[in-house]
Amino acid sequence: MMRRLGMELGENSYSIFIERGCLSGIGRYISENHRSCRRVAIITDDNVGGLYGRWLEEDISNQGIGKAVISVRPGEASKSLETLKEVYGKLSDMKLTREDLILTFGGGVVGDLGGFAAATYLRGIPYIQVPTTLLAQVDSSIGGKVAVDLPWGKNLVGSFYQPKAVFIDRELLKTLDRRHLHDGLAEVIKYGFIKDKALLQELEGCRDDDDLLRKIDSVIFRCCSIKKELVEKDEKDLGCRMLLNFGHTFGHAVEKYFGYEKYTHGEAVSIGMAHITRASEKMGITENGTAAYLEKLLGKFGLPIQPPEMDRAALEETMLLDKKSSGGSISLVLLRRAGDAFIEKIDQTEIGRFI
Ligand SMILES: NC(=O)c1ccc[n+]([C@@H]2O[C@H](COP(=O)([O-])OP(=O)(O)OC[C@H]3O[C@@H](n4cnc5c(N)ncnc54)[C@H](O)[C@@H]3O)[C@@H](O)[C@H]2O)c1
Ligand SMILES: [Zn+2]
Numbered sequence: 420m421m422r423r424l425g426m427e428l429g430e431n432s433y434s435i436f437i438e439r440g441c442l443s444g445i446g447r448y449i450s451e452n453h454r455s456c457r458r459v460a461i462i463t464d465d466n467v468g469g470l471y472g473r474w475l476e477e478d479i480s481n482q483g484i485g486k487a488v489i490s491v492r493p494g495e496a497s498k499s500l501e502t503l504k505e506v507y508g509k510l511s512d513m514k515l516t517r518e519d520l521i522l523t524f525g526g527g528v529v530g531d532l533g534g535f536a537a538a539t540y541l542r543g544i545p546y547i548q549v550p551t552t553l554l555a556q557v558d559s560s561i562g563g564k565v566a567v568d569l570p571w572g573k574n575l576v577g578s579f580y581q582p583k584a585v586f587i588d589r590e591l592l593k594t595l596d597r598r599h600l601h602d603g604l605a606e607v608i609k610y611g612f613i614k615d616k617a618l619l620q621e622l623e624g625c626r627d628d629d630d631l632l633r634k635i636d637s638v639i640f641r642c643c644s645i646k647k648e649l650v651e652k653d654e655k656d657l658g659c660r661m662l663l664n665f666g667h668t669f670g671h672a673v674e675k676y677f678g679y680e681k682y683t684h685g686e687a688v689s690i691g692m693a694h695i696t697r698a699s700e701k702m703g704i705t706e707n708g709t710a711a712y713l714e715k716l717l718g719k720f721g722l723p724i725q726p727p728e729m730d731r732a733a734l735e736e737t738m739l740l741d742k743k744s745s746g747g748s749i750s751l752v753l754l755r756r757a758g759d760a761f762i763e764k765i766d767q768t769e770i771g772r773f774i
Pocket of ligand 1: 455464465467470480482493494495498525526527528529531551552554555558559560561562563564565573591592593594595596599602
């Protein structure tokens with residue numbers, strides 16, 4: 420069954436296709452929808468390229484379109500200016516033009532790096548996102564945030580640059596290791612708690628990972644629908660799109676505190692969501708029982724819910740350096756109850772009450 424979502428952003432609108440096996444329809448889609456495209460630069464990483472690169476290359480070649488594969492080393496370290504420079508070099512070598520296309524084929528690292536290359540090379544080349552991790556399929560591939568990291572922090576150089584299409588093929592998730600599958604589920608659970616109680620019930624009903632993977636298309640569709648709605652209302656992340664940061668202020672700080680090595684992004688967000696909700700429930704802001712429900716669902720998928728030992732002052736300082744704080748205040752996302760979240764602007768000095 421093919422599910423399609425239209426992201427409505429005026430001239431930057433695009434379709435998100437969610438369909439098992441859709442990887443093998445991309446070549447045809449390009450030849451039908453990007454008629455002037457002569458070459459495709461496939462940006463991927465060594466893992467994903469090794470597993471699936473040949474299929475995608477063949478599919479594009481079969482349409483008589485030229486292609487080159489640019490494969491980077493797997494991992495966050497590739498979201499760097501050094502790797503970006505290598506990518507620019509290869510795009511120049513293949514003489515890519517603005518009539519052509521970039522295809523990002525991988526997890527969030529490849530999507531963010533490749534998307535930023537697309538946003539900036541020749542002042543912008545159209546690109547298509549083909550996300551291959553659950554995190555990328557429900558979150559990073561849609562919404563147009565692209566970036567690379569600097570030694571001073573994550574995502575410090577970036578842009579808002581929407582793709583021309585997103586292809587989500589759940590078959591690719593079969594080779595994803597368990598840790599990264601659960602990593603993406605933290606974001607799925609986040610969507611449920613901020614906006615969609617029925618999604619939480621669907622997750623509750625899953626017997627195990629295999630059962631979840633069988634139902635994953637409908638889960639992905641729900642998550643993408645929520646992100647679509649928030650991005651359409653607030654493309655540049657100044658208002659309601661911030662709801663997507665539930666658990667992230669504390670989560671980012673935990674990730675950073677441990678040098679991005681101890682926890683994956685999703686694991687840190689899991690700790691962040693549980694921690695802030697326990698606090699807001701104690702303060703009477705959140706309906707009783709919500710934190711326990713959240714912990715139960717996170718725990719079911721092996722996600723951590725308790726913060727490790729950390730130096731409190733250093734942690735608070737890291738939180739205040741987060742992008743979401745500005746002019747003495749910080750925007751926190753809190754729950755009223757499962758499926759219902761709101762943004763609370765608090766004074767920086769109050770942050771201690773929530774951690
Ligand atoms: N742009 C956004 O809105 C946004 C949102 C959330 C996260 N992000 C970014 O996403 C990045 C994290 O993305 P990620 O979690 O996807 O990590 P990732 O891209 O590093 O992928 C995780 C690992 O899985 C491997 N892999 C990917 N697909 C696979 C598959 N189908 N089978 C087997 N192995 C596979 C990769 O090679 C890598 O080793 C971070 O840099 C984060 O900042 C961006
Ligand atoms: Zn996130």
